[in-house]
Amino acid sequence: MNKKAVRVISVLLVCVVCLFAVFPFVWILSTSFKPAEEIYQTPSLVPNNPTLEGYRNILMSGARQFDFKQWLSNSVVVALITTFFSLAIASLGGYGLSRFRFGGRKMLSYSILVTQVIPGSLLIIPLYVIMNTLGLINTLTALVLAYTTFALPFCTWMMKGFFDTIPKSLDEAAVMDGCGHFQTFIQIIAPLTVPGLLATGLFSFINGWNEYLFASILVQRYNKWTITVGLASFVGQYSTNWAAVMAGATIITVPVILAFLFLQKYLVSGMTAGAVKQ
Amino acid sequence: MQEIGRRRGGRTRINPGYFFVAPLIIVMIGLLLYPILKAALMSVQYWYMPKSGTSGNYFVGFDNFLEVFRDRFFLQSVTTTAIYMGLSIPIRYVLGLATAMLLNTGFRGRGIARSFIIIPWAVPEVVACLVWILMYELDFGLINHLAMSLGIIQAPLGWLTDTRLALGSAIAVAVWKGFPFVAIMLLSGLQSIPDELYEASSIDGASAWRSFVSITLPSLKPVSIVVFLLLIIWSIKDFGIIYLLARGGPSRVTEILTVYIYKAGFSSFDFGKASAAGMIMLLFSAIFTVVYLNIVNRGEDA
Numbered sequence: 131m132n133k134k135a136v137r138v139i140s141v142l143l144v145c146v147v148c149l150f151a152v153f154p155f156v157w158i159l160s161t162s163f164k165p166a167e168e169i170y171q172t173p174s175l176v177p178n179n180p181t182l183e184g185y186r187n188i189l190m191s192g193a194r195q196f197d198f199k200q201w202l203s204n205s206v207v208v209a210l211i212t213t214f215f216s217l218a219i220a221s222l223g224g225y226g227l228s229r230f231r232f233g234g235r236k237m238l239s240y241s242i243l244v245t246q247v248i249p250g251s252l253l254i255i256p257l258y259v260i261m262n263t264l265g266l267i268n269t270l271t272a273l274v275l276a277y278t279t280f281a282l283p284f285c286t287w288m289m290k291g292f293f294d295t296i297p298k299s300l301d302e303a304a305v306m307d308g309c310g311h312f313q314t315f316i317q318i319i320a321p322l323t324v325p326g327l328l329a330t331g332l333f334s335f336i337n338g339w340n341e342y343l344f345a346s347i348l349v350q351r352y353n354k355w356t357i358t359v360g361l362a363s364f365v366g367q368y369s370t371n372w373a374a375v376m377a378g379a380t381i382i383t384v385p386v387i388l389a390f391l392f393l394q395k396y397l398v399s400g401m402t403a404g405a406v407k408q
Numbered sequence: 409m410q411e412i413g414r415r416r417g418g419r420t421r422i423n424p425g426y427f428f429v430a431p432l433i434i435v436m437i438g439l440l441l442y443p444i445l446k447a448a449l450m451s452v453q454y455w456y457m458p459k460s461g462t463s464g465n466y467f468v469g470f471d472n473f474l475e476v477f478r479d480r481f482f483l484q485s486v487t488t489t490a491i492y493m494g495l496s497i498p499i500r501y502v503l504g505l506a507t508a509m510l511l512n513t514g515f516r517g518r519g520i521a522r523s524f525i526i527i528p529w530a531v532p533e534v535v536a537c538l539v540w541i542l543m544y545e546l547d548f549g550l551i552n553h554l555a556m557s558l559g560i561i562q563a564p565l566g567w568l569t570d571t572r573l574a575l576g577s578a579i580a581v582a583v584w585k586g587f588p589f590v591a592i593m594l595l596s597g598l599q600s601i602p603d604e605l606y607e608a609s610s611i612d613g614a615s616a617w618r619s620f621v622s623i624t625l626p627s628l629k630p631v632s633i634v635v636f637l638l639l640i641i642w643s644i645k646d647f648g649i650i651y652l653l654a655r656g657g658p659s660r661v662t663e664i665l666t667v668y669i670y671k672a673g674f675s676s677f678d679f680g681k682a683s684a685a686g687m688i689m690l691l692f693s694a695i696f697t698v699v700y701l702n703i704v705n706r707g708e709d710a
Contacts, residue, residue: 137515144510147503148524151588154539155527157550161542169542173550223432230425238429243701245440246638247693249645251666252686255673256446257439279439286432311424340532342648347674358534365541365652372542379535390530391523394592 158383161376169372184373188381198378200353201360205382208270208356209338212277216285216334217327219278224289225315229301245283250343258347272348273356277341281334288333288396292326293319329396332389339386357382444690447683455679472684481660482685485668491575492650492664493643496582500639501632503583504590509624511591512598522595529588533648540581541653544568568654571661578653578662585649590635597631598624637700644693665689 161169162184164177188198226232227239257276258267266272296319304314320327342358349355355363357378364375451472453465476482511522528536543550544567552564567577601623609619647666650656656663656671663671669689673682 137513140510140513141515143506144515144521147507147510148521150584151526151528152524154536154543154584155531157543158535158539161539170548173548173553219431219435222428226425226428226432230423230428232423232425232429235425238433240701241436244697245436247641247645247690247697247700248440248444249647249666249669249686249689249693251645251647251669251673252447252683252690253440253443254670255679255682255686256443256450258673259450259679260443260446275439279435282432282435312427315428336530340534342532342534342652343670358532361538362534362652365538375538376542379538383531383535386532387527387530390526394526 155383155387158376158379161372162380164373166371166373184371184377185381187371187374188378196360197353198357198360201355201357202381204270204354205339205356205358208273208277209335211270211274212281212338213331213335215274215278216281217331220282220285220330220334221289221320221323221327222315223282223286224291225293225319227286227290228293229298242283242286245280250280254344254347257344261348266348268349268351268354270349270354273338273341273345276344276348277334277338281337285330285334288330289323289326292323292330296322326396329393332393333396336386336389336393339382447686450679451683451687453680455683456681457677457679468680472680473688475681476685476688481663482668484660485663485665488575488661488663489644489665492579492582492646493640496579496586497636497639497643499579499583500586500590501636503587504635505594505628507587507591508594508598511595522592525588525591527588528585529592531585533585534652536581536585537649537652540584541568544577569658571658574654574658574662578650581653582643582646582649586639590639593631593635594628597628601627633703634700637696637703640696641693641700644689644696 156175160175160177163180163182165179165181165183166187168178227235261267261272261275266275300318300322301314304318305311309318340358341356342362345356345359346362349359352360352363361375361378361382364370450465452467452469453472454468455465507525511518511525544552546552546564546566546569549564549567551567552561555561556564565573567573605623605627606619609623614622645666646664647670650662650664651667651670654662656667665685666689669682669685672678672685
């Protein structure tokens with residue numbers, strides 16, 4: 131086989147893999163622009179009579195047990211507050227781990243990695259009991275607490291990675307000039323990691339935005355639902371308005387995809403945690 | 409930097425590092441360590457909510473664990489989890505490796521292809537399940553329609569409702585959602601292999617297969633080990649996709665361990681039994697974690 135043939139075949143294979151990866155998303159888009167009855171006819175990739183009906187239906191508020199805009203705003207609120215707290219705590223923690231040698235540092239690093247394996251379906255049981263005792267069931271506070279906790283270990287790990295790339299001589303110079311450690315962190319080092327803060331913040335935002343398990347248990351009143359719980363409530367229903375559901379799916383998915391494209395290189399470096407050596 | 413936090417002028421000061429990590433430690437103790445200990449405690453207590461005893465959550469020894477081990481559905485869920493992991497992990501890996509190698513060949517539009525590949529990873533689980541449920545639909549689903557027009561099947565199949573197909577269909581979705589991660593990780597591994605290695609081997613007359621076996625695979629070994637262990641650790645706790653696609657059904661054929669625990673907790677409301685099953689699961693994950701930590705640690709020291 132000559133080189134050209136190999137090339138053509140591999141480009142063809144790339145197309146096949148891309149099609150497999152992208153197709154379900156394309157199907158979401160396509161379905162979201164179909165009139166409700168067209169879903170039940172012979173499936174076609176391009177809607178025969180494209181319409182914005184699905185989007186109108188999903189955004190039309192006020193129906194009983196169905197308030198997409200409310201869920202959307204719940205999700206935004208939860209994800210934003212989660213991002214704020216996890217960024218604050220993770221950047222402090224990441225800086226501490228990156229810059230100081232203190233007793234128990236190694237153990238803390240280990241604990242951070244260990245949290246990766248704790249199954250959510252186990253944790254939700256005691257968490258439900260604890261939140262119930264605290265009277266936090268059906269509040270967004272419960273979700274913020276849970277999501278911050280789960281985003282933290284990975285965010286801390288990412289932030290530590292970013293701080294590690296900044297020369298320590300900068301801190302030393304600042305301390306020499308009479309800066310306190312906290313002042314050094316806020317005024318000198320943190321501004322240098324803005325891309326890192328952005329990536330980490332996006333990660334924790336997406337985490338809260340996509341989460342389903344905890345939200346489905348900790349908030350049960352439908353006006354406190356997040357978008358994932360709201361959309362999932364359509365699963366298994368008869369006479370689902372698929373066009374409206376897919377319109378909702380499009381609205382919540384597109385921002386995440388855009389964020390992921392920006393995030394991808396940071397995610398890999400955070401996850402491999404030193405295993406991929408350049 | 410070394411002297412920070414050490415003795416200064418003979419006076420012991422608190423290491424300032426502690427102030428930075430304090431909030432992190434407080435949150436991890438309060439919302440991770442405490443709940444885990446609470447679950448451990450609950451696993452040896454009476455927590456059957458529909459008949460909450462007058463004597464509270466009294467100590468029952470290992471009754472919850474015994475009950476779990478006597479439950480044939482628990483044993484079945486362990487088997488289902490093993491099948492789920494045994495199939496989805498290798499398939500995700502092989503597909504991810506193939507994708508990474510394809511993306512590593514220089515062609516125009518490679519950046520776009522890479523962005524396309526990442527999409528399944530980004531799509532929220534709930535959305536992914538919704539669209540696959542729609543595509544798997546018995547009467548108007550795309551997959552049945554395509555398979556029938558191509559003559560692969562004669563009658564529409566209930567991909568998620570047929571007991572023989574449901575687990576496989578669910579695994580397909582998990583593979584779709586999970587292979588981009590593998591591909592992107594392995595791609596970064598591939599890109600760190602120096603081109604000279606391949607040039608040298610092609611000068612020596614080695615075939616493409618030969619250089620794949622003796623250059624590519626060995627160079628990918630460190631990343632592959634991490635990817636594999638992460639896949640294992642994550643697949644044990646996979647929940648959303650399987651649960652949302654079929655709620656563990658039909659006839660419990662897709663009921664993996666996490667779904668079993670979830671149902672014991674929030675369908676039967678036996679928190680004690682659910683905690684016990686959860687602790688058993690944690691034990692499984694712990695074993696893989698120790699291996700994972702050892703390897704990650706080795707990578708850091710190297």
